[in-house]
Amino acid sequence: QQQVKQSPQSLIVQKGGISIINCAYENTAFDYFPWYQQFPGKGPALLIAIRPDVSEKKEGRFTISFNKSAKQFSLHIMDSQPGDSATYFCAAGGLSGTASKLTFGTGTRLQVTL
Amino acid sequence: KAGVTQTPRYLIKTRGQQVTLSCSPISGHRSVSWYQQTPGQGLQFLFEYFSETQRNKGNFPGRFSGRQFSNSRSEMNVSTLELGDSALYLCASSFTTGEKLFFGSGTQLSVL
Numbered sequence: 001q002q003q004v005k006q007s008p009q010s011l012i013v014q015k016g017g018i019s020i021i022n023c024a025y026e027n028t029a030f031d032y033f034p035w036y037q038q039f040p041g042k043g044p045a046l047l048i049a050i051r052p053d054v055s056e057k058k059e060g061r062f063t064i065s066f067n068k069s070a071k072q073f074s075l076h077i078m079d080s081q082p083g084d085s086a087t088y089f090c091a092a093g094g095l096s097g098t099a100s101k102l103t104f105g106t107g108t109r110l111q112v113t114l
Numbered sequence: 115k116a117g118v119t120q121t122p123r124y125l126i127k128t129r130g131q132q133v134t135l136s137c138s139p140i141s142g143h144r145s146v147s148w149y150q151q152t153p154g155q156g157l158q159f160l161f162e163y164f165s166e167t168q169r170n171k172g173n174f175p176g177r178f179s180g181r182q183f184s185n186s187r188s189e190m191n192v193s194t195l196e197l198g199d200s201a202l203y204l205c206a207s208s209f210t211t212g213e214k215l216f217f218g219s220g221t222q223l224s225v226l
Contacts, residue, residue, distance in 0.1 A: 098162065102215070
């Protein structure tokens with residue numbers, strides 16, 4: 001009940017295209033949904049996060065869409081750039097009274113080609 | 115502002131040994147969380163400390179332990195190492211036990 005399922009496992013997008021990564025969760029008690037970006041040899045870095053009281057949040061080229069009834073959320077990267085090539089993780093938190101205990105998805109390896 | 119610092123960066127141990135990993139959070143951050151990252155299991159929560167108290171613990175055996183000092187620095191210890199403990203151990207800090215976790219680059223532990 002605490003799983004977060006992420007798809008696709010890998011994604012190849014042309015420069016300038018839109019990258020879309022999807023996640024689904026089971027436990028409705030989750031109330032915090034961040035996305036992290038990880039480059040090789042580095043720790044994950046917070047990109048953008050959303051709470052379930054809003055359906056969309058946009059920061060620059062990154063947008064989270066959230067569907068509470070379907071228990072799904074997605075990351076859209078607009079105008080994808082080669083520098084966006086990294087592994088992206090969705091996560092869910094808020095259980096046990098803290099957003100620090102995150103349940104992560106399995107990751108999506110994004111490659112943006114020229 | 116300096117980021118989260120983890121030492122050492124790489125570590126090689128043999129089965130049965132124990133290991134201690136260190137984490138210095140961002141200045142002013144009082145919460146430190148630890149995660150294990152492996153290709154097979156992904157990122158898994160180990161534990162969280164706030165003001166020297168363990169607030170949450172993940173589903174790991176008792177061989178995994180941690181502590182936090184009064185200056186918010188944290189250590190985690192793994193005793194009786196097993197091959198399956200080979201992983202990247204990540205430390206993350208936050209201002210309180212809340213959002214915006216800032217991760218360090220991790221300690222890559224190899225158990226031979």
